[in-house]
Amino acid sequence: MEYIHRHINPKMALISRSFEDWYKKFSKEEKIWIITAFIVAIILATTTVTWHIFDSKHQVPSYSKEIDPYVFKEMAINFSREYNNKFIPPNVDIYIAAQQYYWSVQKIILKKNTDYRFYVASLDVIHGFTIVGNGVVYNLMVMPGMTYGFTINFNKEGKYYVICSEYCGYGHGEMRMIIEVIT
Ligand SMILES: [Cu+2]
Numbered sequence: 001m002e003y004i005h006r007h008i009n010p011k012m013a014l015i016s017r018s019f020e021d022w023y024k025k026f027s028k029e030e031k032i033w034i035i036t037a038f039i040v041a042i043i044l045a046t047t048t049v050t051w052h053i054f055d056s057k058h059q060v061p062s063y064s065k066e067i068d069p070y071v072f073k074e075m076a077i078n079f080s081r082e083y084n085n086k087f088i089p090p091n092v093d094i095y096i097a098a099q100q101y102y103w104s105v106q107k108i109i110l111k112k113n114t115d116y117r118f119y120v121a122s123l124d125v126i127h128g129f130t131i132v133g134n135g136v137v138y139n140l141m142v143m144p145g146m147t148y149g150f151t152i153n154f155n156k157e158g159k160y161y162v163i164c165s166e167y168c169g170y171g172h173g174e175m176r177m178i179i180e181v182i183t
Pocket of ligand 1: 164169
């Protein structure tokens, strides 16, 4: 211990207190470190609890449920037949199935500033449902056997892209879908 104290500038390094030093007051450097760590811990804890209030549209799915993939496939096919490449009226729920290597719809058209309810499920392996574009990033891991439901409201018109963000095989990069938001 003596050796360390003689060769390291105590202002530069954090040196653990020796057993003999326990009664001494904290040095200024130690106090700064303790206060800094405490402030960081408070910020992290507060952010964890309050984040959903400030960023409610990017929350984790508000709904998830086990589902028979054959049942969901039927719903996704019906949705795709009726609405692929078309405008989705605000009161219609959106069903998207992920499968190696495509989404069950290629393009949907949504209205700006409108809440849309999405349901996404995988029919085979893990996929990632990720919406990117116009400053928006929404990411959802889609595990087989589950349906995930969430509400999205796009406040900017334009094109958004849905890509797969979980590597699912050789055609992973081909999984693309377009969401067009109009006024
Ligand atoms: Cu994929």
